[in-house]
Each structure stands twice: as C-alpha cells, then as structure tokens.
Amino acid sequence: MWLLFILLISSVRTEDHECVERKLRSVQLGVAFEKFKTDVVSFFKSSVITIERRRKTIQKALKKFINEAFGDDTIENTTPAKRLISGEKIYQDGNIEELVNSHGYNVEHHTVVTTDGYILMVHRILPALLNETNFKSGTVLLHHGLLGSSDDWVLLGPKKSLPYLLVDACYDVWLTNARGNKYSTGHITRTKEDGEFWKFSWNEIGQYDLSSVIDYIQNQNDKVEQLHFIGHSMGCSALLALLSTYPTYNQLLKSAVLLAPLAFMYEIKGPMRLLADFYNQHTQLSLQYLGDHDFVTLQNFPKNFLNKFCIGSEKLCSNPLLLLANGGQEISNVTLKNNILRNVPGGGSMRTIIHYIQLVKSGQFQMFDMGKSKNLKIYGRVSPPTYRLHDVTLPVALFTSSDDWLSTNRDVQSLLSNLPNPVIHHVVRRNEFSHTDFVWAEDADVLVYYLILDVIKLISLGTTDMD
Known part of the structure; x- marks a missing residue:
C-alpha cells in the first residue's frame, strides 16, 4: 500500500x-x-x-x-445513501457470481492446479437459461491485465462487456485468474503469508498458469479444439512468454487478440516511468526484497478509507487505483466507477511490477533479471535472455490506442516487427482512450469489441480479409 x-x-x-x-x-x-x-x-x-x-x-x-x-466506520455499518450517492448497489469483495447473475448470465467456478502447485480459479460464463447453451462458434479464453481479475471483464454490464457479447454470439467463454489475485491465493504447500508464494511475475503466470488453464479447458471438451485467446495488458505478456518458451502451445490456439499489449516498454510514460527512473543499484536491492510480497489488493485498502474518499462523486481514488495506466479519470457512470473501486485491483505480486520496470530500463522484452550470479545459475548467462518472439507463430491481432501511457505506439511497433504472423493492428484514436479503457470505457463495445468478434470469426473461417 x-x-x-x-x-x-x-x-x-x-x-x-x-x-x-x-x-x-x-x-x-x-x-x-x-x-x-x-x-x-x-x-x-x-x-x-x-x-x-x-x-x-x-x-x-x-x-x-x-x-x-x-x-471505526466501515462499509458494512454505513447506510446505503452514505455509501453510494447514486443509490445503486455495489458488488464488492470479489463476488463475481452475484455480479454476473445480476447481469442475466450464469457463472461456473473451476479449480485448476498448476504444475508448480498454485491453485487457480477459472470462471466460465454461461447464458441465463442453461438449456439454451450453444457453443457452435468455438471457445474463447480471456486473461485479465496488470493486477486484475476476472471481474474486470464484466463490470461494464450486459450488452457492453466483452464476455457477454461473446456468449451472445455462441462462444464458450472462460475467464482466468492469475496466481496471487483475490481468486487465486491457494497453493498445495504454501500460504499467501509465505514469502515464497509471491516469488513470481507474469513470466510464471504465462508458463505455468496459462498453460495449465489451456490444458484444463481442452480436457473439458469431448472434442479437442483450438481456443481463441484474448488478453489485456499483462495477459498479453503472459501469452507471449508462454508461446516463446513452449511453442507447441501455438498449435492449441486458433488466434490471439492482444489488447494494449505490454512487451517492449522503453517509451512508456507516467508513474511506471517514475519507478523505473528510481530503479538504481540501491533501490533495486530494496525492490528485490519487497518482491516477496503482494503489491496491493482491495482487501489491503481499509474499507472506511474507500468509503470516505472514493464513493459517489469523489475523484480521489480514480488516481491511486488506476494511475499506473492513466485510466478511469473520465468515467462518468457512477455505478460503473463504484464497482471498479470495489473490485479493482484484484491483486498480484511486487515481482510482477519489478519485471515491468526491468523492461523499461533494458528496452528489451526479456526474462526476469535476478542479478548476475543468479542469472548465471538459472539462465547460464549473466544477463537475462530475451523472449524468442519469432516462435509466436499463431495469427495475432493487436488493438492499441494512441493515448496509452503503458502500451505506446513506438513500443507496439517494436513488438509488431518481431512477430512473424500479425494479421491486423487496429489503433483506437479517440482522445483519452487509454490502457484501462479497453475493459472499462463505455464505448469499448463500439470502438473495440465488435471488431474483435469480426476478427476471430474471420480467422475461424481461415481468412483475415476485413473487406
């Protein structure tokens, strides 16, 4: 905190x-x-x-x-009028089932255990009437962004959120939760109070979590089929780490849609750049030490603090919760803003942040820098190796914006030049459409989601001709 x-x-x-x-x-x-x-x-x-x-x-x-x-005031002992100016209900404490049900859909909870012992929660979104379930369009796996959770994808509500649009289009929709977020705090031998639990970044999220979830989903179906992948922010980093390390997973995926991808980050702006500028020899030791802890979760924020400062028309918490990605400043829908404040961030490790800071400093899309001696032991070289992006061979569609602090135009071009099979790059040029707007902007459906539906449909048909 x-x-x-x-x-x-x-x-x-x-x-x-x-x-x-x-x-x-x-x-x-x-x-x-x-x-x-x-x-x-x-x-x-x-x-x-x-x-x-x-x-x-x-x-x-x-x-x-x-x-x-x-x-000692808390959310629980305040009146609804005091809690929320608009009078709308807040869905808090990670209750995605209540939230999804209120939107007219059902959710299944699936537990996935990774090969290194982490216990993940995966959510499957289904129609309200289960007898109307029809997966004729295929299967889609969505991965949340930095410090996020499956909640992020559904906060816009029905007719707006990407998972609901996919379900309505007859896709089998799965939302994964990375290790360390509020839904995935389990491990077969460790607790989240154990420093060893938090020794991971998006590298492990890709190589262990994402691979295990893909395997699990395919095992649920009688007929093994390729999945469409949609990732936001860190979810893109995780996929690229997986595919460049274990290229066989290219054959298990039909396509990858990357929203505001984080890979090359040399040109970023904002607070992450500030942290990178502080990342010298002295603070590196401090940050490495702090890497054995969680970064921040909603549970770490006192509810009485959020209640006094963040609910209703107040703007203050739009900054501390979303300032890393310059998002959330212009959210006018009070209900949406309140639900974001109650469900975001989902949590994660300090090492995830440190890994991104290392990318900013190096200008490379590389593995975690453990220091020269540990690098030599783990990687066989004193500096961390770069990811082999030429091994990411599946069709990749990129969606970015011109106003994004974290996924900047130049860095995206660096990523594009290293991918062997990019099929489309769509740039959202609306003013102030930024990193988090890919999941929370009220016009994201018009600016991004409908085009995603078209892209994955065309890829399924074996073409990417948008004409």
Whole structure:
C-alpha cells in the first residue's frame, strides 16, 4: 500500500491535491498526513538492512493515520445513501457470481492446479437459461491485465462487456485468474503469508498458469479444439512468454487478440516511468526484497478509507487505483466507477511490477533479471535472455490506442516487427482512450469489441480479409 501512496503523491493532478488538502483540513489531519508522507519517503530511501523494521513502522503509521482520520466506520455499518450517492448497489469483495447473475448470465467456478502447485480459479460464463447453451462458434479464453481479475471483464454490464457479447454470439467463454489475485491465493504447500508464494511475475503466470488453464479447458471438451485467446495488458505478456518458451502451445490456439499489449516498454510514460527512473543499484536491492510480497489488493485498502474518499462523486481514488495506466479519470457512470473501486485491483505480486520496470530500463522484452550470479545459475548467462518472439507463430491481432501511457505506439511497433504472423493492428484514436479503457470505457463495445468478434470469426473461417 505504501508504494501506491508514493505514486499518488507524485502523480495526482493539481485539483486532486487541493481536494485532498480540503478533506484533511476538514478533519484537522493535515499535519498527520504530512508526517505520514515523510515516513513513507524515508522508508523508500532506507537501507536493505533496516527495511523490514521500517516496513512495519510505516504499516503502523498508516494504520494510526487511518484510525485517526476515519475512526471505526466501515462499509458494512454505513447506510446505503452514505455509501453510494447514486443509490445503486455495489458488488464488492470479489463476488463475481452475484455480479454476473445480476447481469442475466450464469457463472461456473473451476479449480485448476498448476504444475508448480498454485491453485487457480477459472470462471466460465454461461447464458441465463442453461438449456439454451450453444457453443457452435468455438471457445474463447480471456486473461485479465496488470493486477486484475476476472471481474474486470464484466463490470461494464450486459450488452457492453466483452464476455457477454461473446456468449451472445455462441462462444464458450472462460475467464482466468492469475496466481496471487483475490481468486487465486491457494497453493498445495504454501500460504499467501509465505514469502515464497509471491516469488513470481507474469513470466510464471504465462508458463505455468496459462498453460495449465489451456490444458484444463481442452480436457473439458469431448472434442479437442483450438481456443481463441484474448488478453489485456499483462495477459498479453503472459501469452507471449508462454508461446516463446513452449511453442507447441501455438498449435492449441486458433488466434490471439492482444489488447494494449505490454512487451517492449522503453517509451512508456507516467508513474511506471517514475519507478523505473528510481530503479538504481540501491533501490533495486530494496525492490528485490519487497518482491516477496503482494503489491496491493482491495482487501489491503481499509474499507472506511474507500468509503470516505472514493464513493459517489469523489475523484480521489480514480488516481491511486488506476494511475499506473492513466485510466478511469473520465468515467462518468457512477455505478460503473463504484464497482471498479470495489473490485479493482484484484491483486498480484511486487515481482510482477519489478519485471515491468526491468523492461523499461533494458528496452528489451526479456526474462526476469535476478542479478548476475543468479542469472548465471538459472539462465547460464549473466544477463537475462530475451523472449524468442519469432516462435509466436499463431495469427495475432493487436488493438492499441494512441493515448496509452503503458502500451505506446513506438513500443507496439517494436513488438509488431518481431512477430512473424500479425494479421491486423487496429489503433483506437479517440482522445483519452487509454490502457484501462479497453475493459472499462463505455464505448469499448463500439470502438473495440465488435471488431474483435469480426476478427476471430474471420480467422475461424481461415481468412483475415476485413473487406
């Protein structure tokens, strides 16, 4: 959570700074918050030797600040009017079944165990009337983005969310959840309190999680068929890591649709660039240490904090929860915004963030840098190898935007030049359509999703002629 506050302090807009100050002055906590910020900055600059002691100090300081600011009020003991200005219901705490059912669809819960022991939850979206189930169009697997979950795909609601459009078009739709998010916190021998549990990045999510989920889905069908894959953000990184390491999975997939793909990241902007600029020899040691923990989950955020600052018309939490990808700033639908705040982020590991920071610094799409000695032991070389993108041979459709901080035009061109079989590259040119808008923009159906349906249908027919 402390890292999120560092990003917030460095990246919020001027009007939001003023809004924070007004909030704090109104409860006479301006001085307390300034002291808290000082503690956070001191922690970030501390040596590795004292980092654990300082981490506990900051956690204590944050808890004290939250208690002083908001007392013991929680979401559960506040009135609906106080919780939500619009009066609409919030679907919170990761209850995707309630959310999907309210949209007129059904959901199945499937458990997948990876070869390295992680227990994943995979959700299958079905029509409201199960006797009307018809999978004549094929099977589609969707993978969420950075710090996301299967919730991300359905928050737009019926007639808008991509999974529902796919179900309506007679596809068998599966939503996976990466290790470490709120649905996939299990392991056959470890607990999430164990540092060893969090020693993974999107590399392992691709090589272990995604491969296991693909195998599982194919085993559910009497007839083994190729799947269509749709990934957003980190989901694209995971797929590219899988296919470049285990090329045989190219034969198990019919196509890959990459939304705002993260691979080459040398040209990114925003808070991730800020973190990369701090990533020198000293902070690298600190970040590597912190890599054995989760990054941030909704459960880590005090609900009384969210209740006071984020619900209804307030804008403050659009920044700390979505600022990494400059998304969520212009969401006008209060119900949608509230459900995003209640269900996002889904969680993940610090090493996932660190791996992306390494890509920013290196300018390469490469494996995790463990340091020279460990690299030599694991990879047989002092520097991490790059992924063999020439082994990603299946048809790939890319959807990007011109206003994305994380998946920039130049970096996408670098990816395109390394892929042997790109079939389409569609650029959304609406102003301020950014990284998270591929899953949460209210016009994403018109700007992106209908075209995706056309693309995968054409690929299934053996053509990519969009005319």
